[in-house]
Amino acid sequence: MARAITSQNPQPYEAGWATGAKAMDGGMKVGRTGIALFVLVACGWVLAARGPVDRAKLNRDPDAAKLVTSDFANFWRAYDLAAVAASRPDRAAIYKREYLDKGSPGLKDFLDLRINSADALTFAIEHHPKYYASLKSQTPRVAEMEPGIRASLRKLKELYSDAVFPDVYFLIGVMNSGGTTGDSGLLIGFEMNAETPETDMTEMDDWHKAVLGSTEKLPGIVAHELIHYQQVEEHKTLLAASIHEGSADFIGEMISGLSINNHLRAYGDAHEADLWREFSQEMNGNKTSNWLYQGDKSKDRPADLGYFIGYRIAQSYYEHASDKKQAIRDILTVSDFASFLRDSHYGEKFGAKI
Numbered sequence: 062m063a064r065a066i067t068s069q070n071p072q073p074y075e076a077g078w079a080t081g082a083k084a085m086d087g088g089m090k091v092g093r094t095g096i097a098l099f100v101l102v103a104c105g106w107v108l109a110a111r112g113p114v115d116r117a118k119l120n121r122d123p124d125a126a127k128l129v130t131s132d133f134a135n136f137w138r139a140y141d142l143a144a145v146a147a148s149r150p151d152r153a154a155i156y157k158r159e160y161l162d163k164g165s166p167g168l169k170d171f172l173d174l175r176i177n178s179a180d181a182l183t184f185a186i187e188h189h190p191k192y193y194a195s196l197k198s199q200t201p202r203v204a205e206m207e208p209g210i211r212a213s214l215r216k217l218k219e220l221y222s223d224a225v226f227p228d229v230y231f232l233i234g235v236m237n238s239g240g241t242t243g244d245s246g247l248l249i250g251f252e253m254n255a256e257t258p259e260t261d262m263t264e265m266d267d268w269h270k271a272v273l274g275s276t277e278k279l280p281g282i283v284a285h286e287l288i289h290y291q292q293v294e295e296h297k298t299l300l301a302a303s304i305h306e307g308s309a310d311f312i313g314e315m316i317s318g319l320s321i322n323n324h325l326r327a328y329g330d331a332h333e334a335d336l337w338r339e340f341s342q343e344m345n346g347n348k349t350s351n352w353l354y355q356g357d358k359s360k361d362r363p364a365d366l367g368y369f370i371g372y373r374i375a376q377s378y379y380e381h382a383s384d385k386k387q388a389i390r391d392i393l394t395v396s397d398f399a400s401f402l403r404d405s406h407y408g409e410k411f412g413a414k415i
Contacts, residue, residue: 307370336370
């Protein structure tokens with residue numbers, strides 16, 4: 062959220078929830094961010110609530126997971142038709158009819174979880190016209206990323222024998238989520254992962270400037286969401302949520318070789334001791350708004366630094382473990398987050414007694 066799937070039907074995390082967008086007169090009235098942000102912090106990335114799943118029936122073969130791009134063709138058909146439509150309601154009707162209504166199971170989930178409506182999609186496109194136009198040259202590049210994505214899936218199987226591998230859907234949404242999970246599988250918001258050196262950033266707010274990624278990072282985004290898909294515990298505290306997100310970054314990076322939150326790492330490394338002292342005062346509460354899913358609300362430092370702290374805790378746990386494969390399993394299945402923190406020895410380097 063970004064989004065973990067859990068067998069306990071969790072609440073959504075990873076999102077700086079709506080920051081001022083309202084449906085109005087067939088369009089959208091927006092606050093200073095320009096659109097409701099459910100963010101995927103650079104990834105984001107968000108918990109899709111789903112019901113209990115019989116994990117015994119899930120796919121365990123990394124090569125059997127489908128990479129689904131069929132929604133792109135429908136989107137571009139709708140985009141071309143909407144370009145000559147007379148009004149915004151007409152354009153929204155086209156996107157609904159030609160794209161959303163014809164969508165794959167993944168797009169249906171993404172509509173419910175992130176897109177919200179044809180009106181919201183139309184609004185996003187009309188407020189970032191150059192950027193959405195640029196996506197057309199990038200969507201075919203998903204096929205180029207398949208070897209890296211498939212290698213990540215296989216690496217997880219090697220490290221964690223109980224891993225499950227859902228289908229991966231590549232979708233075009235409303236610039237609020239780089240990735241999440243749903244009943245259908247992993248849902249990748251391609252428009253958040255298609256920045257190029259030529260991208261016109263004048264259309265972007267500060268949050269988008271920080272979190273937009275390139276197509277080359279797609280294996281890392283998929284890896285992050287794949288790790289969320291393995292996790293099964295609800296998290297009720299800031300500590301639990303941060304470990305949940307940071308673990309997806311840590312193991313996702315391990316299997317893909319890609320870091321999707323470098324902007325957090327740079328700031329976190331320079332301020333780690335101060336961040337830990339601040340975090341440790343809040344970590345046992347259930348308020349996440351100072352650390353996670355902030356969207357553009359954090360002004361004096363990068364949003365979502367809970368990802369960084371969770372990453373460092375997971376990394377420390379792994380580095381202190383003698384059995385590395387068991388450490389991976391422990392990270393993916395942790396339920397006692399206070400004990401996990403203590404066993405990570407992370408706070409000790411700051412003189413903390415956990």
